[in-house]
Amino acid sequence: MNIDLKEMTQLAAAFRDLFKGYHISRSEPECYAQLSSMQDQYRALFRALGFELVCDPRGFYYFVPEQVAPQVNKTAQRLALFTFILVEHLADQGRDPLSVLDGGSIGRDELPALLEKYRDLFLQAEVTTFEELEDKIIRRLTQLGFAEDSNGVYRFLPPMHRFLDVCLSVQHDRDLAASLHSSDLPLPAPVLLDNDGDATVAEASDTEESEEDALARAMAEERAAQEMDA
Numbered sequence: 122m123n124i125d126l127k128e129m130t131q132l133a134a135a136f137r138d139l140f141k142g143y144h145i146s147r148s149e150p151e152c153y154a155q156l157s158s159m160q161d162q163y164r165a166l167f168r169a170l171g172f173e174l175v176c177d178p179r180g181f182y183y184f185v186p187e188q189v190a191p192q193v194n195k196t197a198q199r200l201a202l203f204t205f206i207l208v209e210h211l212a213d214q215g216r217d218p219l220s221v222l223d224g225g226s227i228g229r230d231e232l233p234a235l236l237e238k239y240r241d242l243f244l245q246a247e248v249t250t251f252e253e254l255e256d257k258i259i260r261r262l263t264q265l266g267f268a269e270d271s272n273g274v275y276r277f278l279p280p281m282h283r284f285l286d287v288c289l290s291v292q293h294d295r296d297l298a299a300s301l302h303s304s305d306l307p308l309p310a311p312v313l314l315d316n317d318g319d320a321t322v323a324e325a326s327d328t329e330e331s332e333e334d335a336l337a338r339a340m341a342e343e344r345a346a347q348e349m350d351a
Contacts, residue, residue: 122165129162131155136167139174139184144266144280146181156182180279181266196261199246203258204284206239222277222285229273232259 126132131152138145138152145152156163160176167174173185207227208218221227236243236254248254259275262268267280 122162124162124166129155129159129166132163132166135163135182138266139167139172139182142184142186142265144181144183144278146266146279148266148269148278153180153182177279177282179282181282183266183280196257199248199258200261200267201284201287202242202246203262204281204288206235206242208288210235210238219285222281223279224277226271226274226276229275 135145135152135156138149145156147153156174156176164174164176167184175183175185177183204222207222211218211221232254233251236248236251240249243249243254246257248257259268259270262275263270265280266278267284268275268277
């Protein structure tokens with residue numbers, strides 16, 4: 122495949138976000154548009170550089186990490202648990218959970234009551250205060266591209282389907298509402314699946330190598346390999 126780096130004007134921006142675990146959707150119009158129009162080229166280039174780009178047909182892109190750190194698993198558990206809680210909370214209010222979590226929104230003012238109602242479950246996620254709820258869950262949702270904050274209104278983006286998929290799989294086995302009200306329910310260990318069925322989740326994390334250094338190193342290695350093959 123012929124890859125012209127000059128045409129890939131969003132390469133640096135896309136790699137920076139994807140490297141940090143961010144999910145690129147239509148909320149990032151320039152990156153999303155180019156990833157969509159040059160999907161095969163981006164996937165081929167990233168694969169050559171050692172990164173697997175997942176192109177979810179529901180409208181978002183993300184990297185599959187080679188290894189999942191323990192703190193990433195904890196974040197995935199918290200975000201999945203929060204999604205479970207939202208599904209029941211919205212259903213109890215007579216609101217359609219799918220319509221809210223698929224492009225809808227909730228207000229910041231709804232969070233204190235949510236924390237109080239499901240305090241036992243949040244405790245399992247090491248979330249005991251409103252500040253921790255915002256820091257450990259809401260901020261992570263916005264950092265990773267699952268939601269965006271608009272003056273205290275949190276609008277959910279297409280990548281939320283990854284957690285909605287987890288909810289639907291749980292509902293196949295047991296009643297979700299009864300599970301969430303059980304004081305004996307352990308914190309679920311969600312498994313997020315990419316398009317090939319591999320378990321994966323990514324999160325922005327502290328690393329000694331910056332995204333710019335990683336991209337420069339990977340591209341230098343690729344060029345060196347091509348020169349050796351020439």
